[in-house]
Amino acid sequence: NAGVTQTPKFQVLKTGQSMTLQCAQDMNHNSMYWYRQDPGMGLRLIYYSASEGTTDKGEVPNGYNVSRLNKREFSLRLESAAPSQTSVYFCASSPLFAGGNEQYFGPGTRLTVT
Amino acid sequence: AQTVTQSQPEMSVQEAETVTLSCTYDTSESDYYLFWYKQPPSRQMILVIRQEAYKQQNATENRFSVNFQKAAKSFSLKISDSQLGDAAMYFCAYRANFGNEKLTFGTGTRLTIIP
Numbered sequence: 065n066a067g068v069t070q071t072p073k074f075q076v077l078k079t080g081q082s083m084t085l086q087c088a089q090d091m092n093h094n095s096m097y098w099y100r101q102d103p104g105m106g107l108r109l110i111y112y113s114a115s116e117g118t119t120d121k122g123e124v125p126n127g128y129n130v131s132r133l134n135k136r137e138f139s140l141r142l143e144s145a146a147p148s149q150t151s152v153y154f155c156a157s158s159p160l161f162a163g164g165n166e167q168y169f170g171p172g173t174r175l176t177v178t
Numbered sequence: 179a180q181t182v183t184q185s186q187p188e189m190s191v192q193e194a195e196t197v198t199l200s201c202t203y204d205t206s207e208s209d210y211y212l213f214w215y216k217q218p219p220s221r222q223m224i225l226v227i228r229q230e231a232y233k234q235q236n237a238t239e240n241r242f243s244v245n246f247q248k249a250a251k252s253f254s255l256k257i258s259d260s261q262l263g264d265a266a267m268y269f270c271a272y273r274a275n276f277g278n279e280k281l282t283f284g285t286g287t288r289l290t291i292i293p
Contacts, residue, residue, distance in 0.1 A: 097281075106182075106269060106283035107223075114278070122280060154223065163275030164211045164230060169223035 066090055068170035070155050076176045077145045085140040085173050087155030093168070095161040096138035097122075098130060100151040101172070107154065113138055114161040145177045180205045182272050184284035191260045192292050198245075199255045199287045201270030208232075209275040212246065212253045217267040217286070226268070229253065231275075257289075265291045 071086045089096065094115045099107040099122075109122030111130040119130050127149060129141045138157075142149060153173045158165040181204045191197035203212070214226040229237045229246050236244050241261075245254045257264055270284040 104187075104285055106285045108283075109280050112280070120278065152221065156223075161278070163209075163273045163279065164228065166213075166225045166228065167223075167281060172221045 068155055068157055068168050070153075070170035070173050072173060073171065074174050076178065077142075078178055079146060081145050082141065082143050083145065084142075085153055085155070085175075086137070087139065087170060088137045089155075089157040089168070090136065091157060091159075091168065092135070093157035093159050094135070095158045095165070096132065097156040097158075097167065098128070098138070098140045099154045099156065100124065100149075101154060102151050110140065110153075112161075142175075145175075147177045149175065150177045151175060180207075180272055180274065180282050182270050182282050182284035184270055184287050186287045187285075188288045188290070190290040190292055191257075193260055193262060195260055196256060196258045197260055197289065199257075199268050199270075199289065201253045201255070201284055203251050203253065203270070203272045205251070205272065205274065207274045207276075211273050211275060212244075213271040213273070213281070214242070214244070214253075214255045215269045215271060215283075216264075217269065218263075218265070223269070227255065260291050262291050262293065265289060 097112045098110040113132040116135045155170040156167040158167045212229045241258045267286045273281045
């Protein structure tokens, strides 16, 4: 039982390049999330998928797209990377989208855009 | 929009002592959840404790307990008998219990344990 896994763990991109961050969970959770963490700002929600087949914007969606490939997998794509997207990215999942459900986090991806 | 404020960017405590981390939040809702998450140097976020706003009794998990003051919109975390493994960033988070409300995080408190 690996929980939430993310690939890659580290990535360096040049401005304008594209890439996809992969996330998978093996807990049969319905809801999945992508956050970014910047120094002094806590975690901010980029996109979420409340259930398989649905995706919605979070607090900071600009410059990102997501795909809920199936119940297990939720990917985050940067089409044209910008230095402002330098951050640590976390994927999370929860059994349901409802308020008290614990979110389980992956180990994060440290992305640097030069 | 809901906001979560952690006014202590850094705290330190002697090993085996007790420390309290502060959190305040702003909401007009009455039904919500509050959380404390721990982020050790490994970066993995781990849930420490959860409190439902309708429950008057403060949540406890082993050495971790909260002081939930609903009227004051305050949600502090007390760590008793601090251990070296408690060194981490601690994030307070809020989530309303309806609709598509998201989890809102504070900016975190870095806790250092002094041996």
